[in-house]
Amino acid sequence: GKEDLSTDADASAPRVALVMKSLANEFFKTMADGAEAHQKASGGAYALIVNGIKDERDAAQQVTLVESMIAQKVDAIVIAPADSKALISVCRRAMDAGIVVVNIDNKLDAAILEKEGTRIPFVGPDNYEGAKMVGLEMAKHLSAGDEVAILEGVPTAFNAQQRRKGFEEAMAESGMKIVTVQSAQWETEKANTVASAILSEYPNLKAILASNDSMALGAVAAVKAADRVGQVAVVGFDNISAVQPMLEDGRILATADQHADQLAVYGIEYALAILRDTVTPEDKQTPVDLIVPSEK
Amino acid sequence: MKQAGNQRHWLSFGIEHLGMLGILIVLITFFGFSTDSFFTPSTFKMLYNQIPSLTVIVVGMTFALVVAGIDLSVGSVAALSGTLAGVAMTQWEWSLPAAALAALLTGLLCGAVNGVISVLWSVPSFIVTLGMLEIARGAAYWVANSQMIYIGAPVEWLAEPMGALGLSPAFIVAFALVVIGQIVLVQTVFGRYAIAIGTNEEVVRLSGVDPRLPKIAVFALSGLLAGLGGLFYAARLSAADPNGGVGLELSAIAAVVIGGTSLMGGRGSVVNSFIGVLIISVIEIGLIQIGATEPIKRIVTGVVIVLAVVADVYRRKLYETMD
């Protein structure tokens, strides 16, 4: 098969499929790159097939991806589900076909897994805790009662909901006032528009909490365009490379690093371990680190 | 040129559609040689079961394009219908038939509104359906409270492969609708009016035929089929996704246009639109199986779409000089 060209493994080595969300998204790309590096370093202990969908929101396309992997009779599927509910049945079908399935990044809905009587181990970070951490870090720079706004991701996405909850919890704990929560669909450009409008609507706004760094970037540009640099703080999530300069000079106060490069690797190692029958499926937490400007 | 007015011989019908099929076969062969796992029953099973929702939507879109209209709202209407069915089944505890009916009626209603506004107020259908794209999406969020709704077993059987060939009920329905759609377009008064309206609406009007009703019917039909597509989409995911079907209109229009239907109206073929769907899906699945990277996937998809149509243009020219 063609996939053997991209990976060099023994014919007998297990074949692991990594099913991502959009590989055009830096976060998932980093994840995939990390996994590929790991596979190379493993010296052919397993073969890796990496695939992603075109549009992060398109759960149906990811179902096709998983079906395609079932068709290719891979040994294990490590999946970052585009949706926490819609992917459950196809994962169950994969397991029915004797494939080991490990869930990473975005946790499948526990209640439905329960209802379906399926157990799929989750390896990944706690988005809620991560967001809360970022929120609390930001609160240090503000005083109680300050107005803040939240830029949400795609509202139907589980991790978007978790991050929003985390932010809200942190703001509640530190006594901030959330004036508005608006979705910018994870997109920079959209975030810029939304943030601009919010800034003009709320002249006393002190901070914008963005559910990912792409949106944070858009918010930073909006703050600049509104001439309120230094008056409005911005935080993000994911620690992508483009926000590094902003972390340096404090235009972004904090972000969270989920160790994208290791996230998939954890999942793959876990899948391999299950294949070797050494572990029973259990959820596993991966670290989320708070990233703050280095100087100061 | 020929599909619509095509009534000469079954032979020419064959050549017409076989031509499009040829391009499809080239693609399948290419992927077959590129990766071992492509030529397996499971690939084709997957193909069958992936396409029903797009297929039924494309049937309606073909009619919309034939009357020189366009329906941009199909993705949102599908999402709205699907979520409504999902909410009905999970929260209001309706049975599948009742929920399905509600979904279809919702689709029909959205489509009828598109048609009535665009026809009676002579607003371009592009704008009306663009408005509906936003409205139906908003309604879907509202119905589902912006949550994906897990439905599970009650709808899944619709998408479950059955029998030796592994065809799902959804696929069978979709395929039947393609056949019916083609027959309606070629063999019925309604289809003939649709083609005539798309060619020159004023001529139809001056022939004493009121073009408004057929036009409204076409949009209502497109809405209805989008509703069905939403149901199939939910069946496939076992869940109703208020965010689903974003950008579906472009895929649907692309499939129809690849199938040779003109955006300017007046000619089209439902069967060729279906082949357009197959071409798009084969490219998609083939590239997944080859394990292409994202940039390569995009570039190859783009190039193949253009080449498919260029090949079709040449084939048609050849065919025309022949005839």
Next chain:
Amino acid sequence: MKQAGNQRHWLSFGIEHLGMLGILIVLITFFGFSTDSFFTPSTFKMLYNQIPSLTVIVVGMTFALVVAGIDLSVGSVAALSGTLAGVAMTQWEWSLPAAALAALLTGLLCGAVNGVISVLWSVPSFIVTLGMLEIARGAAYWVANSQMIYIGAPVEWLAEPMGALGLSPAFIVAFALVVIGQIVLVQTVFGRYAIAIGTNEEVVRLSGVDPRLPKIAVFALSGLLAGLGGLFYAARLSAADPNGGVGLELSAIAAVVIGGTSLMGGRGSVVNSFIGVLIISVIEIGLIQIGATEPIKRIVTGVVIVLAVVADVYRRKLYETMD
């Protein structure tokens, strides 16, 4: 009806555009009364600085629609040009002028390829530019290695408000292009040929005027302006996003069609397209400021788009009986 052939009096020109402006003013007034902060200089400053990229793209799109074509690739081409400029400035350490030139040339190239393929092989521009949509997107991922690229100060000044009115260089350029575009459409031979080609390409050919060159030029122009739009995006965000501009083609076409340009070609007005951009942006910003929830935002946007065009249809009818 009138824009294209409109050369009778400057008065009728005024009525034509003032009509569209009327709808815009109604919207602004509505939002002004709905939220205190709408009628503030900062809102308008924001509006100015939000729209340059969409505006320049819409200028090109108007021409594409006037010749009865369509350009679906604008979003991807903008992303490709923007990322290319970003990579050139950050990784290859080019100066802004050099990088900007590269971005514009990339856009021009993409557009020219669209035009040449669609004209010489007579493939519908819908398909060719859909292919380019995929290809340019893939190329953008490839150039940027799928990463967002932070550029920072070197491009930011383009989007920075200047002077008392707070207009950015990007806005001034965009506005100038709208004016130039309108003049080109109405006053130049090229513009008249574009309208003629969109009305009836065959008649143009029979008249001994080769329609191919103007058509290719129109697509090249649209590509070039998409490249400029990409640059303006990068300036506004201080960053180049290979994922940016998804779905931009629909917004651009919507703005043009709201402005009364026909999808069937032969009629159009760049100024009205610009007002279309303003209408879309005012709705978007107004709804955010009102603090509408996502479902409401969507529904209101949809309804207003349709109403704006319905109102325009009535206004035009009134105007026609008047005249």
Next chain:
Amino acid sequence: MPSIANGTSRLQIHQLSKSYAAPVLRDVTLTLAAGEVHALVGANGAGKSTLARIVAGITKPDGGDLSLDAHPYAPRGRGDAESRGVFIVMQELNQIGTLSVAENLFFNRLPRRWGFMRRRNLLDQAREALRTVGLDSLNPWTPMERLGVGQRQLIEIAAALSRECKWLILDEPTAALTDPEIHHLFEHIQRLKREGVGMIYISHRMDEIRQIADRITVLRDGEVAGRFESGRVASDELIRVMVGREAIDTTPSRRSVRGSVALRVEGLCAGKRVQNVSFQSHYGEILGLSGLVGSGRSETMRAVFGADGVEKGAVYREDRPQPVRIRRPADAVRAGIGMIPEDRRQDGLLLPQSIRINSTLARLEEIAWGNVWLHKKRERDWVETWREQLDIRCESTLQLVGRLSGGNQQKVLIARWLMRDCPVLIFDEPTRGIDVGAKAAIYRLLHELTAQGRSVIMVSSDLEELQAVCDRILVMSAGRVAGEFSRGHWSRDALMDAAFSGYMERRTGG
């Protein structure tokens, strides 16, 4: 130019042939000398327009060659032909509706400077050109799509007349014109003759041919069937050569049996062109509608048929006291009124569709089982019947209408409405571009229709035709009914006076 002065300048067509699906031109040889009017006649589909298009560089021939003053002449396109001084006024109107009259007049040579249109220049030139065809009062910036067919035809002629031409081909230039305009055109033709321009003149109107042709070539099925070295030929003889059999009676006599009132129009006002128009038409009679180009004949009929909005007035059927509500053509057809529009290409035919689809459009339900399922065999049979009746020349009834010759296109349109069979039938310029043979067939049909008790209203620009066919003629002038004449009570002069009256009044009154 010396060559013109001594009369040796020649456009030679040698053994020209062309085929589409079937041969259209076969070894046609023809010589056109400077300063002569060479008439080309033949039945519909004989290949006249094809020949004209080849000479004008629009169509490529398959075989044979052309020469100009003994130099080989093989134009690569219309522009190329024009640069050699060869111009054409095509049979079909080729204009851009969304552009103005001025821009259309000078479309392929818009005056420009640095890419900008020189509007002032264009305006002056356009005024000048419009004056040559008597359209002085038309605003050159009027969008083309607002004009009627007659005016558009005049503008096509004006465009050609404004060129420095050496050779001019006029393909049925007068089909939509009335006598004064034709007279005007002929004056220009005489002037051009004097200036040494060689002209090919295509027409189905025999009187015109007799009046201006110096020589005549008859085409039949793509071959030269006869040549006459003088224009003075008896029509009968000409027609015999054209159709290849004995001359047909082109003006059949008839007895009219005037029945009761079929249609009554009262105080109709629509737009600027229809002002307070009232008339009646009876069963069993043919009512003619005459008037100058732009006098509002077509607009009146469109208003009656519901094609355009009506501001005031009512339409009654028979002697019913209640008017029929006609808001759109479908209402009119339901009330038993049918109309054949004058602009066949824009309002009449679905050009990229087959003859079958076009001719059954108005009566589709009846060839369908249960109003739903198309009965294709029945459709074919019906269409075949009418094809024979009207002698539509085509390869098969599946041929696309856009590829038919102009006259045959017109016949397809007529077939549609004859098939629909309405008690009241309005024909707007039904014989535009139709050959003598088929004209006779159509007149016979009209008579049959009235004999069966139908009411026919016929708008025509051909006064002779109206006088030959109608029982009563209504003359419109400047949007009003300016006179009504019964058979036996009209004369050419009286009709013309009525046609001009509206414009005279305005001039003296204003």
